[in-house]
Amino acid sequence: MSPAVPTPPGRAFAxxxxxxxxxxxxxxxxxxxxxxxxxxxxxLAGDGLSAQEQLVLFSLRLPRLVLGMLAGGxxxxxxALMQALFRNPLADPGVIGVSPGAxxxxxxxxxxGGAVAPFLPFALSIPALTILFAFFGGWLAVALLSRIAFRAxxxxxxxxxxxxxxxxxxxxxxxxxxITVADDQQLRDLNYWAMGSLAGATWAKAGLAAAVILPxxxxxxxxxxxxxxxxxxxxxxxHMGFRVEVLKRRAILMTALATGGAVALTGGIGFVxxxxxxxxxxxxxxxxxxxxxxxxxxxxxxxxAADVAxxxxxxxxxxxxGILTALIGAPVFLHIxxxxxxxxxxxx
Amino acid sequence: xxxLRDMSLHRGSRCILCGLxxxxxxxxxxxxxxxxxxxxxxxxxxxAGTMPFEGAVxxxxxxxxxxxxxxxxxxxxxxxxxxxxxxxFRVSEVVALGARGQLAGRPAALAARVEALLAQLGLxxxxxxxxxxxxxGEAQRMHLARVLLQAETGxxxxxxxxxxxxxxxxxxxHQLAVMDEARAFARRGGGVIAVLHDLNLAVRxxxxxxxxxxxxxxxxxxxxRVLGDALxxxxxxxxxxxxxxxxxxxxxxxxxxxxxxxx
Numbered sequence: 001m002s003p004a005v006p007t008p009p010g011r012a013f014a015x016x017x018x019x020x021x022x023x024x025x026x027x028x029x030x031x032x033x034x035x036x037x038x039x040x041x042x043x044l045a046g047d048g049l050s051a052q053e054q055l056v057l058f059s060l061r062l063p064r065l066v067l068g069m070l071a072g073g074x075x076x077x078x079x080a081l082m083q084a085l086f087r088n089p090l091a092d093p094g095v096i097g098v099s100p101g102a103x104x105x106x107x108x109x110x111x112x113g114g115a116v117a118p119f120l121p122f123a124l125s126i127p128a129l130t131i132l133f134a135f136f137g138g139w140l141a142v143a144l145l146s147r148i149a150f151r152a153x154x155x156x157x158x159x160x161x162x163x164x165x166x167x168x169x170x171x172x173x174x175x176x177x178x179i180t181v182a183d184d185q186q187l188r189d190l191n192y193w194a195m196g197s198l199a200g201a202t203w204a205k206a207g208l209a210a211a212v213i214l215p216x217x218x219x220x221x222x223x224x225x226x227x228x229x230x231x232x233x234x235x236x237x238x239h240m241g242f243r244v245e246v247l248k249r250r251a252i253l254m255t256a257l258a259t260g261g262a263v264a265l266t267g268g269i270g271f272v273x274x275x276x277x278x279x280x281x282x283x284x285x286x287x288x289x290x291x292x293x294x295x296x297x298x299x300x301x302x303x304x305a306a307d308v309a310x311x312x313x314x315x316x317x318x319x320x321x322g323i324l325t326a327l328i329g330a331p332v333f334l335h336i337x338x339x340x341x342x343x344x345x346x347x348x
Numbered sequence: 349x350x351x352l353r354d355m356s357l358h359r360g361s362r363c364i365l366c367g368l369x370x371x372x373x374x375x376x377x378x379x380x381x382x383x384x385x386x387x388x389x390x391x392x393x394x395x396a397g398t399m400p401f402e403g404a405v406x407x408x409x410x411x412x413x414x415x416x417x418x419x420x421x422x423x424x425x426x427x428x429x430x431x432x433x434x435x436x437f438r439v440s441e442v443v444a445l446g447a448r449g450q451l452a453g454r455p456a457a458l459a460a461r462v463e464a465l466l467a468q469l470g471l472x473x474x475x476x477x478x479x480x481x482x483x484x485g486e487a488q489r490m491h492l493a494r495v496l497l498q499a500e501t502g503x504x505x506x507x508x509x510x511x512x513x514x515x516x517x518x519x520x521x522h523q524l525a526v527m528d529e530a531r532a533f534a535r536r537g538g539g540v541i542a543v544l545h546d547l548n549l550a551v552r553x554x555x556x557x558x559x560x561x562x563x564x565x566x567x568x569x570x571x572x573r574v575l576g577d578a579l580x581x582x583x584x585x586x587x588x589x590x591x592x593x594x595x596x597x598x599x600x601x602x603x604x605x606x607x608x609x610x611x
Contacts, residue, residue, distance in 0.1 A: 084434075087434035087435075088434065089434075089435070228437075228445055229445055230434075231433055231434045231435050231437060232431050232432075232433060232434075232442070232445070232491075233428070233430075233431055233432060233434075235398060235428050236428055236431055238398055238417050239396060239398070239417075239420075239421065239425070239426040239428065240421055240445065240446065240498065241417050241418040241420070241421025241422070241448070242417060242418075243416065243417055243418075244417075281435065281436075285436075285437070285438065285441070286435035286436060286437055287437070287441065
């Protein structure tokens with residue numbers, strides 16, 4: 001339950017901004033080559049760093065930080081949108097098929113990419129092909145699900161949810177099939193991608209993420225009032241003057257874009273979309289005018305913090321970040337579920 | 349004014365509402381009565397613009413079939429039968445969701461109006477509470493406050509209040525209080541259409557009764573003229589002798605067994 005008097009939004013956002021700064025400093029400074037904030041300030045002024053430190057800071061850690069902030073924000077905003085749409089705090093971009101669809105696309109690219117690439121009209125490396133396939137896999141899945149759930153001018157959310165389960169099973173089976181024909185190197189790539197990582201971050205990837213994700217982050221808050229009304233049910237939102245169908249389609253489109261982009265570039269990082277909006281609702285209350293922009297910021301903070309932990313806990317080895325987010329996220333998910341069951345006397 | 353001309357609504361080949369011709373006037377409380385499945389809620393939803401229908405319905409001169417939800421929301425506010433809140437908004441936040449026009453953009457004035465409406469409905473001081481933790485009756489009154497706010501801040505002239513079983517989870521005192529709110533709204537010039545099941549409450553609250561039976565308008569007029577033993581027997585399948593105490597408003601006293609209702 002939200003507290004009777006939520007934290008004033010101004011203060012909460014100031015805390016979030018401070019956290020973002022702190023996490024950014026940690027992300028840029030911690031690692032095999034450690035850099036103090038003082039070091040980095042001097043680097044901004046253009047002196048004091050060795051060539052290697054320059055390389056680590058500007059070509060490795062900074063793009064990784066940017067990609068992490070964007071991907072985390074994208075996953076969290078998508079989660080908040082899906083929860084508003086499904087009127088359920090446990091909903092996640094996975095339920096509308098983006099994540100499983102993107103995963104299948106990536107697996108196809110990794111396993112069959114080598115065989116397909118020579119026939120493409122343009123030259124693409126396997127990693128680039130993976131991004132492309134993951135993105136369109138996510139898109140295709142959402143398009144398919146929307147088509148199934150779209151009946152007589154209305155999107156039936158329950159049908160979409162059930163079709164999503166079927167689709168996830170189907171993509172799971174297809175993925176499994178491809179895994180059986182994959183060689184050892186492909187299996188390692190698959191494994192790494194499935195658990196998610198920011199390790200391959202480049203400026204090109206960060207730029208791509210920004211192009212897809214920033215527009216969604218900027219536009220999502222425009223849906224906030226409609227999402228608030230939707231909390232009273234679709235009929236009530238309609239009675240209050242909102243075009244519910246348009247609202248639903250926009251939310252699904254934004255989620256497909258943001259999650260598709262994030263999953264394509266960083267792999268299967270789960271639970272960010274559930275943890276972040278949940279924590280924000282605890283602090284700010286459920287008003288989407290606050291939780292949507294808040295999610296954009298806090299999703300990034302959480303993912304970058306998890307990334308710092310993933311790089312440092314077993315250094316020099318790196319734990320796949322998806323494992324960390326699942327370790328934090330799954331208990332949070334169960335916690336929400338159990339509390340909902342306690343409140344409603346059984347049903348979640 | 350709401351005008352229905354040859355208004356029908358079919359589900360498959362079944363006629364849910366069949367050829368209704370009606371003028372519903374503002375400034376009075378119109379209550380729709382009828383047994384289960386007679387089309388009461390369907391009629392209210394069609395008038396509210398949430399269900400497609402055949403024929404013509406005009407609300408304050410607007411063609412309901414062609415109005416978008418934003419226009420409709422200016423003209424009428426609707427209290428649905430059930431409303432389940434997905435997230436733990438505070439009571440004041442839920443009520444404030446109803447605000448339209450300028451008031452929606454003025455937080456201080458909005459908060460004051462929300463608090464006043466809550467107090468008016470016996471929920472004074474409930475503003476900061478978690479709306480998910482209210483009892484059924486409290487939630488119903490919270491939603492009524494939201495709907496009243498929407499009606500009074502909408503651009504519609506006159507504003508309309510559509511109430512679908514507004515007292516279904518209220519105790520007797522609050523049932524009377526809610527219908528008195530509806531009457532006060534009508535006295536201020538607004539239009540009220542309510543779907544009710546309780547005949548006595550309908551008699552007490554209504555200026556005009558519309559009795560639906562199998563999708564057709566079976567009776568229309570002031571309660572004292574409309575409700576009689578024959579109508580009760582025919583429409584509600586209930587042979588209940590009716591006492592008229594006081595004389596201008598009939599009072600229904602169920603003494604006998606249902607005549608031919610199969611329960």
